[in-house]
Amino acid sequence: MMSSCDPITVALVQNRLDHIAQHMGWVMTRTSRSPIFNQSHDFSCYLTNGEGLLISQADGIPIHTGGGGFAVRALLDAFFGRIAPDDVFLLNDPYVAGGNHLPDWVIARPVFAADRLVAFACNRAHQSDIGGGAAGTYNAKATEIFHEGIRLPPLRLIERGILREDLWQLLMINTRCPDLLDGDLRAMLGATQVGASELMKLVDEFGVEETRELFNQILDHGDRRMRAALGVLPDGTYVAEERYHTDCFEEVEIRFKVTLTKSGTDLHVDFTGTDPQIRGFKNSSLANTYSAVYAAVASFFDADMPRNEGTFRCLSINAPKGTVVNARSPAPVTMCTVFPAHEIMHMVWWALGQAMPDRALAGWGKNAFPVTAGTDARGSTWVMYNWGGASGAGATADRDGFNQIGPMVTLGGLSIPNAETYEQLYPIRVLRHELRVDGGGAGERRGGTGVLFDVEIETEAEYSFRGEGIGQPSGLGVRGGREGGAGFLSLTAADGSVYEPFPYGVERLGARRLSIQAPGGGGYGDPLKRDPAAVLRDVRDGLVSPEAARSEYGIALANDSASVDVAATEALRRASEPERRIVSAA
């Protein structure tokens, strides 16, 4: 007989914890009411140990990675010594409760064995509506968190098995969609119940002490995996920057800066040099900033890297208080899980890419499309995310960028709906959903092209603009790769007049044709090194123009663009090289 902490048992228990977290996710998907959950999977189920350290988050979206521990530790602070079996907790606030932003509510259910608190089973999920200044949780006009919805400190939602009805009613009168919220909260409670009872079985099998030790070993394994991955990077300091071009109200440049210091198997992530917090809702909470860093680091390495709190033990993060990556109350923060999560992930990727160029990741285009809402003939409200206008992804050493993909903070975990489906759901006609020409950043690997998305919106509607990717290229290239094309948005009225709105804001407009040029992703590597056959294919496919093939890739085409003129191409590429050297030296 081996001891229960032998390597086989620890691995089996880790798989089992991951299975429990996924099991909670299947239950949530199956029993929740809102399409946010059962269609878009905007939630994460996770487990922590008794101290609130994340031990498994096998279910869920990348931008929730690792942030869940903050919530549990906040409730432990608030209720320490007063947590009883059959209590269940609820929270959301980014300033006092370890939340990331207000729409993501966390249900945390403690697991006791022999009067010892051994674990929590938790579910963090984006609610359909939580009150605040705009339906659907995103209020682009918010200047204080009070405009963004109801704030929940750590609350005891269920007290020794009894649901607090008065509190439940308080929640229900603070939403525009009480039926959805009621059903979804019950689904969250059900999912955590399943997780807690599966954890109880585990504790019954191994005993309290053994279980705690197994959890520690699992955290230690995560630690060893990440240190093994980090260990091969050269020691040094790596700096990357990012930018906003608005504060949601006016054009102003907001600077982000990260300095990565890698030493041995430790990595320090310092945001010093990042600008102060801003007026609009693109500030980040601390939990979200940590999550974005975790997601970026984990996704930089292997896909099967564990993602528990042990994995990130080697990281230390300094996010100065009062900056846009760690705002002071009462700054609004609802947009943070997208922006600046996208900027933070970019910077961490780019800094790590300097240390490990073969794994460098080009930038993903920031989204440019608005959310459109209106009222149908029966008087019900419809809310349409124009996902058909989503952006292209950046290239890597091994592949071109995805031409169109879900938001970077989900790493493509959200899928693009069919235009045919949207025509059945909303009063629209989709005219075009096609790849862009020359939208992808040139490179040895080309960036994703982005798309042209044209849609007739047939009735009056409210447009909530959050066009971070508009106007300036956002998918930057790496290792000599070029930036992807900038985003562009316009609205055309029946009389032919064209309107280009400010990238952020809320406006009500009559029937319009919405046209989006979705930003492209960045290229990887020197375009002059791209395989001529790949450039030829791109030209034949209409994704790269013959002019760009010549000017960006140094490819001369013959026979009406049907083949590569090898001799002319060699000459062109030879002639371009010295010029490139001068450019890169500058």
Added chain:
Amino acid sequence: MDSLAFAKPESWRIGVDIGGTFTDLVLASSTGAIEVHKVPTVTHDPSQGALDAIAGAAASRGMSVGDLLGRCTLFVHGTTVATNTLLEGKGARVGLVTSKGFRDALEIRRGIRENPWDHRTPYRPVLVPRYLRLPAAGRLDRQGKEIDPLDLSEVEAAIGAFREEGVQAVAICLFNSYLSGTHEAAAAERIKELAPDLMLSVSHAIAPVMGEYERTTTSVLNAYVSPVTLSYVRSLNNALTGNGLKSPFVLIQSNGGAVSVTELGDTAVTLLLSGPAAGVGALNYYREAIGSGNLISIEIGGTSCDVIIMNEGEVAAVDLLDIGGYKCVTPSVDLHTIGAGGGTIARVDSAGFLQVGPEGAGARPGPACFGHGGTEPTITDAQVVLGRLKPGPYANGALVIDKVLAEKAIGEKVAKPLGLTVEQAAAGIIQMMEQKLLHAVQRVSTERGHNPERFTLIAGGGAGPLHAASVGRALDCAQVYIPKLSGAFCAMGMLNANIRHDYMRVLWGRLNEVTSAFLEEHFNVLEARAVELLTREGFAPDKTALRRAFDLRYLGQQWDVTIEVGKAFDPELVRRAFEKDYERLFGHTQPDGVIEITKIRLIALGLIAPLPSARADAVTAPGAPAETRPVWVDQESGWRDVPIYRGSSLGAGQVIVGPAIIDEQTTTVMIGCGDRLTVDPSGNYRVSMGQ
């Protein structure tokens, strides 16, 4: 067609399933005898493997191939040719005619990434390059009415371009054409006039579903795999009929039913699960002997494990398949596959954790112990180290297991890095494999709203019976059932499949508003097509069954539940059936919710007489173990001297208490401590679990 039940003198059905390593042939005789022949698969020419198996079966009966095929009343085949054509990228050169503005749906793929964390892996190659995805102007609105006429001159121009590029098959998918096929039909008509030699795949006929991406990829996949697949199927049919087979053979489709070779038409896309989908026929066959319609099968072969749930005698269907990253809409058995089979590889990660799969060693080199040059330790290697599989020749010497090679692979790649003995490492590998199987079954049952405790777990595949008792115990299953012929599970199931054709049509209406006459009109159209086809296939009306179903949802939702309905339309009955399933799947209902119909479906069956259960002779003297050898039983019991039985020595009624191993012709059965195995009247093994 098949008249097995009445045939005199002796006649038989033959099923042939071509897997990655072995080609299985099962012959079920009208006398009740069942024979299995296993031969190595001929990868470059799969039909050769089939013909080898037939020759082997004929030889063992001492008759000619002509006699064997001449008295075969039903020849059923499951083929992986369509799937391999797709996965190996060896399909036809395809051109796509699409609507202006939507030529890129195929390449955008709705941005779906199965595992977002794996963002460095490229998509599979797009099957039609953009320069062969050519748009034509023309537009149908959201009711299917024409807004702009189809520009046929652009269709003609596309054909010109396809000609220049050597295109062999053309897919047509136009926007909103699931609502009306008028534009697609007009385009198809023109292409037939101009280029009658090009194979055509038209979206509204192949996959009449909403969603331009799914319809496009399905019609393209069909165009891609059909030419190669149909040519294989036809040449095999010629070889068989040329050798005496009297009626065309039938093929298993992804929906678990069969279709005659002559009626398959140009729709080889329906064959992508041909093979594993035959598991449904096996479940239908064994449920009789088991006496329950609540079954979960785990069919474990060399590379994967397929899980199928049968609830109250019904196996659910799904429309969307993912074949190696390519999506395809075709009615299919709801089958969940994980990368866990005999050839699945175990390794140790950079921080000292054991991992099993999903990578496998494939048919070649296969497990290290096969001696084909494999050095990675696999599940099979672990079974050999643990004494559950005996070294030496298998399948008439088609392969020879070498224990030294198994020990070496596990020793170097797992035991040494973990600081364990080879035996401890092998035991860990098996524990991890069985945990994967357990989790897979739990996942499928949780997602479908079933509790495994109500189910009998059935072992299938060559490797299934080694794991079933252990997994069944962990699941708290009612019992475990291990067919004697587990190793030919799907070939067996093929002999018990009905002919089946699925039809569907998008049709919207509120359940409380649609009229019976309206529905009848639409069902009648589908039924007329079905009856015509089944008649051609030789089924008299009393040998057919037409089953109707609705896809339903609560208003405003975007996911459907399929509910079978009777011929007489009773909205109240439909509502109750919907709510019952909805409650099981989602845990709640909306008492005042408006229910919407989104699709009607017709399942048309040509009924084939069910295969009678095998009969085993009752035990006279209980079979004794042929030998006893040390075997690692489980974590608690460790190594024990375990009795090894020969399956052929056991008779109905005999009881064996575990631990024990039974060597069978096509598999090896393992039961654990305290498990109680009874040989049932059909000669199969029923196991009730010990603790």
